[in-house]
Amino acid sequence: MTLDSNKCRAFYNGKSYPCHVSMAMDLVGGRWKTVILYYLKDGEKRFSELKKTIPDITEMTLSLQLKQLEKDGLIYRTAYGIKPPIKVIYTMTTVGYSFVSVLDAISAWAEKLVPNQDCDDL
Template sequence: MYSIDNKQFPCSTSLTMKYIGGKWKAVILIHLIKKKRYSELRKELPMVTERTLSLQLKELESDGLITRTVHTNKPPLKVDYALSEFGQTLIPLLKGIAEWGKEAAAKSDQVTIVPC
């Protein structure tokens, strides 16, 4: 049994999903393997609403998986996001999930691959 912030998790898998579960968190994290500005993320993830992206980034930052750097040296304000040291430990898992998805898509006759 695991407990974080008075929330209990029955196993390590459920704890992992607390951090990366949901529709967009893992997708955002894999895009942040390389540091990106907010505007770059918006362009790469057009199907994510601005509100959802902002909320997910705040949660990922709160969980310590990403860092947010604000550059105030000259207008306009620029914000960079990147995986934190803790978040970088997820890279092998994220790449594994992406690879599994490719293999599953290749084996399925119900999946259509649309180039990005």
């Protein structure tokens, strides 16, 4: 990522953004990207594991979001076997892991909003 000080624009992966916040929101914004990254922060997951963990997401949306996160360099997709792949694993990249502190801060903030919430009972 570079910043053009004359125009105050951020550049990342061949895209130009008016500021760093717009770049960050493009990478992790939306309803599902941050949730997917939250569940990948503790280790690799298969598509089916992510789908079970996030039951409200459709398979199509999950697939599209995973492709976008991979394209933006936040996750790796590793396929084992040939067409069709026998097994596909998703893991965070170094860039993805650099977002973990933000995920932890969001989680802590949400826990303060709803204290003593037992997520297992939902």
